[in-house]
Amino acid sequence: MNSTEEKYRQFFIELEAYEKCGIPMSMDGEPASPLQIVNAHMAKESNAYMRDYVMDDETGSLKELHFQKIAAK
Template sequence: MEREVQMRHMFEELTGYESRDVKLKMDGYPASPMQIVQAHMLREETVYMRDYILDERGNVKELCFHRVTNK
């Protein structure tokens, strides 16, 4: 149940970014809020790092998720 709530909150957060024309990417490719949430749900053991790209005024213009791997 807790995981479902977290994923719902993540979806709402990402949808909010998308509505403000913030580009969403996952591992370098454009992704929708649903694609990002599904990847987090299906790959529970995988860790993603967020990378916030700002414009010249300091507003978020792009949000990227990068898969973190142990080498």
């Protein structure tokens, strides 16, 4: 396995862990699974994605994880 494949495998494992903890994830405002998010990152051409961590104000824990497409200039 090359380093790029390993990077995406680790990314998928990370997102799966969030999913197992019940953390909803979205991509560009739409619900997304770990596999959809990783595939979008792998297929990106001139776009990249920025993570947005949404925290619970009362507990300070992670409430949601959003990925927003950002255009390269």
